[in-house]
Amino acid sequence: MSVALHMPVLQVVVPLLSAPLAVLARRGSLPFMFTTAAAWFAFATSIALWMEVEHGAVLSYFIGSWPAPWGIEYRVDRLSALFLLLVSGLAAVVLPYSRRSIQAEIPREQHYLFYALFSLCLAGLLGITVTADAFNIFVFLEIASLSTYVMIALGRDRRALVASYQYLVMGTIGATFFVIGVGLLYLMTGTLNLPDMAERLAAERHTRPVLAALAFITVGLSLKLALFPLHQWLPNAYTYAPSAVTAFLAGTATKVSLYVLVRFYYSVFGESLVFRHLPLPEIMLLLSLAAMFVASGIAIFQRDFKKLLAWSSIGQIGYITLGLSFDTVTGLTASLVNLFNQAVTKCGLFLLLGGAVIVAGGSTLERLAGLGRTMPLTSFGIVIGGLGLIGVPGTAGFISKWYLVLAALERGEWWLVFAVLLSSLLAVAYVWRFVEAAYFRPAPPGRPPRREAPASLLIPAWLMIAASVYFGLDTSVTVGSASGAAEMLIGVKK
Amino acid sequence: MKDDVVLRVVAKLLVPFILLFALYVQFHGDFGPGGGFQAGVIIAAAVIFYAIIFGLPTARSVVPDWLVEAMVAAGVLLYLGVGLAGILLGGNYLDYFVLGATPVAGQHRGIFWVEAGVGITVSGVMLKIFYMFAARARDK
Numbered sequence: 001m002s003v004a005l006h007m008p009v010l011q012v013v014v015p016l017l018s019a020p021l022a023v024l025a026r027r028g029s030l031p032f033m034f035t036t037a038a039a040w041f042a043f044a045t046s047i048a049l050w051m052e053v054e055h056g057a058v059l060s061y062f063i064g065s066w067p068a069p070w071g072i073e074y075r076v077d078r079l080s081a082l083f084l085l086l087v088s089g090l091a092a093v094v095l096p097y098s099r100r101s102i103q104a105e106i107p108r109e110q111h112y113l114f115y116a117l118f119s120l121c122l123a124g125l126l127g128i129t130v131t132a133d134a135f136n137i138f139v140f141l142e143i144a145s146l147s148t149y150v151m152i153a154l155g156r157d158r159r160a161l162v163a164s165y166q167y168l169v170m171g172t173i174g175a176t177f178f179v180i181g182v183g184l185l186y187l188m189t190g191t192l193n194l195p196d197m198a199e200r201l202a203a204e205r206h207t208r209p210v211l212a213a214l215a216f217i218t219v220g221l222s223l224k225l226a227l228f229p230l231h232q233w234l235p236n237a238y239t240y241a242p243s244a245v246t247a248f249l250a251g252t253a254t255k256v257s258l259y260v261l262v263r264f265y266y267s268v269f270g271e272s273l274v275f276r277h278l279p280l281p282e283i284m285l286l287l288s289l290a291a292m293f294v295a296s297g298i299a300i301f302q303r304d305f306k307k308l309l310a311w312s313s314i315g316q317i318g319y320i321t322l323g324l325s326f327d328t329v330t331g332l333t334a335s336l337v338n339l340f341n342q343a344v345t346k347c348g349l350f351l352l353l354g355g356a357v358i359v360a361g362g363s364t365l366e367r368l369a370g371l372g373r374t375m376p377l378t379s380f381g382i383v384i385g386g387l388g389l390i391g392v393p394g395t396a397g398f399i400s401k402w403y404l405v406l407a408a409l410e411r412g413e414w415w416l417v418f419a420v421l422l423s424s425l426l427a428v429a430y431v432w433r434f435v436e437a438a439y440f441r442p443a444p445p446g447r448p449p450r451r452e453a454p455a456s457l458l459i460p461a462w463l464m465i466a467a468s469v470y471f472g473l474d475t476s477v478t479v480g481s482a483s484g485a486a487e488m489l490i491g492v493k494k
Numbered sequence: 495m496k497d498d499v500v501l502r503v504v505a506k507l508l509v510p511f512i513l514l515f516a517l518y519v520q521f522h523g524d525f526g527p528g529g530g531f532q533a534g535v536i537i538a539a540a541v542i543f544y545a546i547i548f549g550l551p552t553a554r555s556v557v558p559d560w561l562v563e564a565m566v567a568a569g570v571l572l573y574l575g576v577g578l579a580g581i582l583l584g585g586n587y588l589d590y591f592v593l594g595a596t597p598v599a600g601q602h603r604g605i606f607w608v609e610a611g612v613g614i615t616v617s618g619v620m621l622k623i624f625y626m627f628a629a630r631a632r633d634k
Contacts, residue, residue: 023564061587063586064590065585
């Protein structure tokens with residue numbers, strides 16, 4: 001028995017194992033330790049997997065030793081390795097943070113449940129990424145979503161319940177649409193294994209059930225990834241969830257849904273059906289632009305900084321789908337790089353904000369006034385993260401926008417370059433609102449002078465912010481694997 | 495309904511048979527209709543029936559809250575344990591072939607324990623939901 005051989009499945013099983021262990025342990029710090037150890041194990045495994053597939057190898061693992069089209073296959077290629085790295089990496093940083101953070105936000109007797117749910121959510125997200133079975137994706141999607149709904153409802157504010165309920169309704173509609181699409185595909189191909197399905201679909205590509213399946217899967221997943229007109233659940237869910245949950249979700253939940261969409265477009269339907277025979281690229285382009293401008297515009301007028309960041313997330317999803325709509329290697333690379341960098345930056349921002357909320361007692365801009373003097377490290381980090389959202393050179397955000405602009409130029413669409421730059425100006429406006437509040441307004445009376453967030457919150461948060469700067473300077477990891485994944489997806493199916 | 499003699503006597507007589515039927519559904523699931531999910535629901539139904547007749551506090555002293563929560567976790571652990579046993583015995587995850595002397599015996603053993611895990615978790619979850627709703631009405 002060698003562990004290396006079983007890495008694709010252990011990646012999912014170990015976090016799943018820590019959930020019941022956390023429930024059994026109940027009290028003390030054992031639930032925290034189980035969950036954190038599982039997340040670190042998953043992170044180490046995903047690094048090993050990432051290195052293994054870095055040169056184009058594809059790892060296959062057969063659950064229960066049933067060979068591929070019959071049994072469930074786990075499959076790690078360059079695209080899934082990148083997402084495994086992202087999801088497990090964020091979990092490995094957020095969990096140590098959550099220990100101190102949830103003490104302030106969740107009643108003590110519910111702590112073990114929080115860790116159990118976090119493990120389940122992590123296992124679900126990793127499972128979606130690693131499995132090559134369409135129905136298995138749905139099952140993991142539900143595991144991840146259900147645990148997410150409950151984690152959002154754990155928020156201190158009573159409005160968290162409504163937000164969670166709203167997300168539950170929208171998310172369930174999305175998951176149902178997805179499973180209807182999978183059902184139609186199963187009807188036409190008689191298989192659930194994704195590579196096998198792609199092969200069998202080649203003959204039936206333009207039949208009506210397949211087109212209907214494409215429509216259902218696109219709409220269902222767009223709901224989950226909060227593409228512009230289907231984003232209503234996101235702002236409240238992000239705003240009222242506990243800080244650690246928001247930070248983790250902002251970096252993973254919508255991103256993994258995007259992974260599934262990319263996977264279905266390129267590895268199952270094939271790009272010729274999705275992008276050449278249907279007006280899907282035009283629709284996606286329009287919705288992406290709408291997201292970039294409308295959501296960023298709404299972000300400017302928010303009074304609550306957490307909500308402002310949530311709206312900014314919807315705008316950033318627009319950049320990601322914009323790259324996807326180009327259907328070129330550069331476009332897809334831009335989309336994946338954007339997704340990775342945006343996840344890291346947003347996670348860092350929400351982590352820092354979580355510390356500020358504990359000290360300042362709220363996330364409205366009035367509460368955060370004068371933060372530059374009372375919490376200099378936190379505000380400085382938020383400013384750097386904000387620069388990343390704008391896309392200032394030297395931050396990860398610049399790299400994402402650079403590739404997006406390159407992809408637009410490659411297609412000769414100058415006006416899109418201006419659109420990207422213009423929407424970055426909107427980002428300047430909403431980041432400025434924080435700068436103005438934190439550095440140019442006096443602190444509200446009664447705030448203790450100069451009190452930083454505890455180190456256990458600052459260190460993970462700054463680690464994320466430092467990572468977002470690092471990925472802006474050294475792009476070998478992000479751009480390297482993103483372009484590798486894009487070439488693999490577009491090259492194979494031509 | 496504690497004061498109704500007929501109900502109490504009938505309930506006392508019925509509960510063992512419901513549990514027995516649950517075990518039949520659980521272990522006959524390999525050969526006929528049934529399995530862990532159905533059996534788990536029937537076990538939970540027996541306890542819920544008991545709670546309706548004899549009151550929630552009595553049911554809670556028979557099947558305490560900590561046990562219910564432990565069942566929820568233990569079933570999942572059992573399921574995962576079967577999967578990991580496959581790895582430890584040299585197969586893949588959830589590989590039943592390596593669990594017995596012959597592949598058929600292995601498949602039998604594997605599904606037996608997996609279904610047992612499902613049954614434990616399902617009855618735990620059903621009871622947890624029932625307890626939570628029932629306790630809510632009491633608090634008001």
